[in-house]
């Protein structure tokens with residue numbers, strides 16, 4: 062079995078079969094990660110570029126670890142902000158590094174569309190590690206992997222994404238991926254954080270967190286950007302927590318069986334209370350471990366894909 | 370020198386003129402119109418123009434020539450070459466240059482650059498000094514130097530109080546205030562706000578940001594009696610507001626770009642930065658509203674918003690790429706292909722929107738096709754089929770989303786200021 066694309070730019074339009082293949086492959090690598098020697102020679106001789114135009118310690122570490130576990134050679138390039146402002150253009154930077162013979166590029170950028178643009182200026186396999194507010198497919202894949210691991214399957218589940226949906230790259234990838242796998246997806250948050258016409262994606266919108274907890278099997282809770290959002294999209298962090306924060310009390314009252322996920326890093330006392338962040342409802346640290354396995358699966362499937 | 374135009378359809382709705390004739394031009398003046406025997410004028414340059422149409426020279430009231438300041442992207446001369454190649458004998462150039470067109474000196478600088486060119490270049494002056502929205506530019510002095518309208522284009526006039534003053538002050542001149550309609554506090558996005566922006570995760574600009582400034586201008590024009598012109602209208606709601614205002618007799622006019630009546634935001638799924646402009650491409654319902662508003666006269670003019678950018682500036686991450694596309698050399702072809710050949714507008718309407726109305730909005734005389742008049746003409750082949758090739762553009766820049774598009778209809782020749790552009794060259798006539 063092989064993936065139908067040479068790149069992972071997003072989960073929009075990706076088939077159930079491809080997602081299933083990635084998740085099944087990740088299961089194999091998850092076992093590798095439990096071994097005393099966690100390294101396999103699968104990508105020996107391949108060179109992977111981690112191209113991070115935006116700070117993201119977690120995602121970068123997770124990818125780097127996945128690359129090392131697969132014995133690939135890696136190079137890192139990080140630079141924050143506009144390429145234009147820093148002298149060298151994005152295109153020149155990529156062409157330059159690529160002339161060092163790179164097989165795969167993992168890219169994180171604050172502009173949507175950059176991974177797609179990379180496929181036009183580079184011959185490498187491109188993996189999107191987050192582009193603007195657009196997609197972050199490996200995060201959604203690891204979320205789905207973690208749900209499947211905990212609940213045994215995805216089909217038929219009701220999943221709600223909670224928080225600032227407008228500024229999230231995790232939300233769209235989760236919506237596309239979960240829907241492809243047969244789950245129904247909702248979003249919940251203050252009206253100012255719900256993207257324009259999100260219903261056109263087949264998503265139900267909630268503004269009441271109690272109702273959202275009561276009516277879903279899984280809540281994927283997003284981080285609130287304190288500095289950016291308070292006063293503009295929401296009156297205050299305090300009001301957000303009071304009306305949208307997830308507490309043990311709310312869970313116990315509405316749905317004690319609900320599964321809580323969070324892509325990290327958590328703002329304790331804002332979107333999740335500490336009790337919830339550390340409590341029995343959540344699988345947040347499993348998500349982190351699973352992230353490495355899922356990224357190994359994606360790297361493996363793209364890096365060993367026979368040339369068409 | 371004599372030029373003899375043979376067998377051409379002479380069309381000027383302003384003169385209620387639509388007839389097949391020959392036209393003799395001598396030293397840039399229309400000498401004779403009628404049945405002219407070629408043998409009588411042995412030395413004349415003869416153009417056989419069967420099935421071609423001769424109209425008053427086309428005029429584009431919204432172009433960015435980038436000079437002074439960004440001569441690497443366009444100059445007065447290369448922009449004028451581009452205009453001539455696209456069928457235009459006149460353009461109005463926007464003041465967002467460096468320095469800004471807010472002194473008589475810059476107006477004279479542009480006049481000097483364009484003096485010897487076929488294409489007439491009429492500068493638009495800034496409404497406020499350096500377009501900063503703090504104080505009115507010397508509008509009377511600018512008008513004396515040759516400015517034909519005022520705009521802070523690229524930006525909106527920052528405050529309602531300044532716009533009110535501008536609409537009052539400009540009445541002493543009779544020139545319009547041309548507004549780039551976008552509420553500054555909602556600006557800064559990379560595309561239109563719609564379900565597409567939600568899918569693409571791009572920061573967005575809502576249509577209501579345009580509508581608010583359109584209605585502000587209409588209300589202030591109504592209150593002051595000033596002349597208000599909406600640049601590059603793109604929102605359905607905005608054209609409804611303009612339509613209602615015109616019915617009430619408000620002094621408001623509007624222009625639309627070819628891209629806003631041909632392309633919708635669906636196209637941005639490609640993340641092609643040549644589809645990034647401001648106002649952004651809107652939804653299909655807006656595109657359809659533009660066509661309807663062209664049909665019923667709510668939109669008076671078609672203007673390109675020709676905005677040259679260097680290749681390296683457009684080859685950029687989508688959110689960082691600058692706004693704007695060039696349009697002088699595709700505008701007539703797009704209007705004919707998308708509006709005339711589809712039966713949405715008549716040729717007369719096309720001529721009104723591309724030649725007559727823009728001049729009227731700016732208070733410029735409309736060229737007459739009559740004996741004794743200066744020849745200011747565009748000759749159009751409405752059936753000519755061609756493919757857009759940005760590498761053949763006269764413009765210094767290539768940032769067009771219409772590259773490789775097949776169009777039907779083009780300019781064959783333009784004549785103005787005793788010069789003719791024909792067969793890819795300028796000749797003195």
Ligand SMILES: [Zn+2]
Pocket residue numbers: 522523524549600601647648
């Ligand atoms: Zn503008």
